[in-house]
Amino acid sequence: MKKSIAFLVNPQKKSANILAYLTWVLAKVAQEMPAWQIQVFSEKWPENFEGVDEIWLLGGDGTYHYFINHYPTCSLPIALFKGGTGNDFFWKVFGDISREQHLSDVLKGKTEALDAGQVNHMLFLNGVGIGIEGEVLRSMDAIRFIGGAIGYYLAAIPNILRFKEYGLWFDKKNAQSVKSVFLCMVFNSSRAGGGFHFFPMASVRDGRLDMLLCEPLPVIKRLFYMPKIQQGKHVNYSFLEFSQITAKTIHCDRVLRAQVDGEVLESDTFDFKILPAKFRFIVP
Numbered sequence: 001m002k003k004s005i006a007f008l009v010n011p012q013k014k015s016a017n018i019l020a021y022l023t024w025v026l027a028k029v030a031q032e033m034p035a036w037q038i039q040v041f042s043e044k045w046p047e048n049f050e051g052v053d054e055i056w057l058l059g060g061d062g063t064y065h066y067f068i069n070h071y072p073t074c075s076l077p078i079a080l081f082k083g084g085t086g087n088d089f090f091w092k093v094f095g096d097i098s099r100e101q102h103l104s105d106v107l108k109g110k111t112e113a114l115d116a117g118q119v120n121h122m123l124f125l126n127g128v129g130i131g132i133e134g135e136v137l138r139s140m141d142a143i144r145f146i147g148g149a150i151g152y153y154l155a156a157i158p159n160i161l162r163f164k165e166y167g168l169w170f171d172k173k174n175a176q177s178v179k180s181v182f183l184c185m186v187f188n189s190s191r192a193g194g195g196f197h198f199f200p201m202a203s204v205r206d207g208r209l210d211m212l213l214c215e216p217l218p219v220i221k222r223l224f225y226m227p228k229i230q231q232g233k234h235v236n237y238s239f240l241e242f243s244q245i246t247a248k249t250i251h252c253d254r255v256l257r258a259q260v261d262g263e264v265l266e267s268d269t270f271d272f273k274i275l276p277a278k279f280r281f282i283v284p
Contacts, residue, residue, distance in 0.1 A: 002035045006052045008067065009042040010059035010083065018083050021099070022058060025081065028103055049076055054282070056106070060084010061126055061192075065261035068116060068123045068279060079106045079282040086194035086262075089125045092204060093283055105284045113277035114204045117188040119270050123278075124261045127187030127198070127210075130252065130270060132163045133259035165216040167253035182222070183214035184250065186272050190232075192259075197232030201242075207276040211248065213241040247273040 009022060022040070029036060038056075049055060055074070057067055058081040068074070082090045082102075093114070094102055117124045168184060169177040187199045187210050202210045217225075217239060228234045235242065250270045258265045 002037070003033070003053045004051055005036060005038045005054045005056055006046065006049055007038050007040045007056040008045055008058065008063075009040060010063040010066075011043050013059055013063065013083055014042060018058065021081070021083065024099075025103060029107070033107060045070070049074070052076060054079060054109070056081060058083045060090075060262075061086050061088055062262040064089055064125055065123075065263060068125065072123055074279065077109065077111045077280050077282050081106075086192065088191045088194065089189055089261075091191065091195075092126075092189045093281060095284075097284070106282055110283055111280045112205075112283045113280050114283075115188055115207060116275040116278035117186070117209050117272065118275055119186070119258070119260060119272050120265060120267060122260050122263070122265055123275070124188065125204075126189045126192050126261050127185060128258050128260050128265075128270070128272070129192070129198075130168075130184040130186075130250065130258045131166055131181075131256045132183055133185065133192075166256060169251050170248060173251065178253070179213065180216055181213050182216045183212070185212045186210070186245070186248070186250075186270075187212075188274070192261075196230045198229065199242075200232035200235065207274060208244040208246055209248075209272060209274050211243050211245050215239045215241075245272065245274075 007022075007026075009018070022042075026038060026040075029038060049071075054077045055067075056079045057064060060082075061084055063084065064080065067078075080090050080093060082099075084090075094105070097105075117127070119128050163182070165180050165182045167178045167180050169179065171177060185198055187202055189204055190199050190202045191197045198212065199210045225234060225237070234240060250272070252268045252270070255266055255268045258267070258270060
């Protein structure tokens with residue numbers, strides 16, 4: 001069976017390892033599926049995908065975020081290839097998997113429509129952290145070459161020490177409705193930051209977003225609980241409030257930076273909604 005594939009590679013991520021991985025994939029596909037035609041786009045991505053049967057996407061969470069925001073109406077099957085520092089959404093779809101087994105799953109072509117989220121004008125697959133997460137992301141720009149959980153720790157700790165809580169409310173502001181929080185997160189998937197399991201219970205198939213509010217904490221407790229959050233062992237703590245939403249507008253008492261799948265969004269109002277079964281992904 002013939003198949004036409006557009007293979008998109010992040011032009012900013014063309015390291016020796018990425019190019020070696022790309023070469024390996026292309027060689028394996030040529031061997032196992034010789035009738036398939038693959039066109040690689042590693043500089044400029046196409047404006048449309050006319051005549052294409054599948055899209056293969058090589059990169060990390062930032063690459064996936066760029067893709068869904070530039071092609072928000074894409075209905076073609078999307079195969080994710082791991083090529084970032086965190087690879088959190090890849091992990092949600094495939095788990096811990098060898099590259100051989102992953103490629104075998106991609107070649108089988110089983111698809112499933114998975115949820116996405118939207119905040120203001122941005123779509124997201126993983127999630128949004130308002131406040132400290134935005135500050136951590138800004139700090140990570142200076143150490144992004146480290147990546148993963150270690151890079152996240154190095155960026156997070158100084159911000160954990162100095163970040164000040166903020167007030168938020170969901171409807172019309174009044175004295176009773178304002179909550180003081182240290183952290184507010186709204187996620188579609190489970191983890192971010194290269195392995196921080198903020199929402200271990202989250203599903204990308206349930207048509208809901210998961211929201212977390214953390215009450216203000218002294219600095220020593222912020223540092224103490226950080227490893228627990230990384231491991232996903234925090235869901236029963238009394239100072240955390242978990243809920244599920246399909247749509248919610250969050251107003252903040254000051255302009256804050258938010259982290260949206262590795263991109264920064266600045267605002268004092270964050271309008272969320274779930275996009276059920278938004279994109280078709282190739283799954284195991």
